[in-house]
Amino acid sequence: EGALQDYSEAIRLKPDYADAFNNRGIARAAKGDVEGALQDYGEAIRLKPDYADAFNNRGIARAAKGDLERALQDYNEAIRIKPDYAFAFFNRGIARRDKGDLEGALQDYNEAIRLNPDYADAFHNRGATRRDKGDLEGALQDYNEAIRLKPDYALAFYNRSNARRAKGDLEGARQDHDEAIRLGYKPKG
Numbered sequence: 001e002g003a004l005q006d007y008s009e010a011i012r013l014k015p016d017y018a019d020a021f022n023n024r025g026i027a028r029a030a031k032g033d034v035e036g037a038l039q040d041y042g043e044a045i046r047l048k049p050d051y052a053d054a055f056n057n058r059g060i061a062r063a064a065k066g067d068l069e070r071a072l073q074d075y076n077e078a079i080r081i082k083p084d085y086a087f088a089f090f091n092r093g094i095a096r097r098d099k100g101d102l103e104g105a106l107q108d109y110n111e112a113i114r115l116n117p118d119y120a121d122a123f124h125n126r127g128a129t130r131r132d133k134g135d136l137e138g139a140l141q142d143y144n145e146a147i148r149l150k151p152d153y154a155l156a157f158y159n160r161s162n163a164r165r166a167k168g169d170l171e172g173a174r175q176d177h178d179e180a181i182r183l184g185y186k187p188k189g
Contacts, residue, residue, distance in 0.1 A: 003027045018048035022057060029061055037061045052082035059091055068095050086115035090122050097129055105129045120150035124159070131163055139163045154183035 007024035010017055025040030041058035044051055059074030075092035078085055093108030109126035112119055127142030143160035146153055161176035181187075 001031075004031070016047050018044040018051055018054070021047065022051065022054045025054070025057055025061070029057070029064070034061050034064055038065075050081050052078040052085055052088065055081065056085065056088045056091060059088075059095070063091070063095050063098070068099050071095050072099075084115055086112045086119060086122070089115065090119065090125070093122075093125060093129075097125070097132070102129055102133050106133075118149055120146045120153060120156070123149065124153065124156045127156075127163075128159060131159070131166075136163050136167050140167070152183055154180045154185035157183065158185045158187070 004024060004027050007020045007027060010020040011024065014020070021040045021044035025037040025044065028034075028040060029037035038058060038061050041054045041061060044054040045058070048054070055074045055078035059071040059078065062068075062071035062074060072092060072095050075088050075095065078088040079092070082088070089108045089112040093105040093112065096102075096108060097105035106126060106129050109122050109129065112122040113126065116122070123142045124146040127139040127146065130136075130142060131139035140160060140163050143156050143163060146156040147160065150156070157176045158180035161173045161180060164170075164176060165173035
């Protein structure tokens, strides 16, 4: 709430401050005000048409609303403006996977990893996409790398548990499942 007030005051003092609109959008999104966030990202982009972060953030907000087509457009624009933007490739990978474009998602996760070799979330998501394609060995490699990079990554342990179980490694699956729960993962259902 305090952040929202501060950004609003910054905008009042300097109405053409694109960063303040973008940051207020982030704060609004964090509070669940997706519509307000979209308005702020749109204003940041109007003020600064080459604002890759605002396009990426608007893509995240649009994806949260289920508007994957427009989210993809925003990620594409963020990447066009900033071709080395690993986070935009990562987010576009999520949207592509959600649309069923597993090959496109893999390409985006590969690029995010190429740009940021320590990107644990990109390894994790690439592992999940590989699992979706039936590549359990590739999925396990990616989950292993995600866990190596982020040893407290509960979701990676949980998903590695599922992949190990699918490969018949029941003891490894049990160990990973227990570790995921120890780290705070709460299985759904």
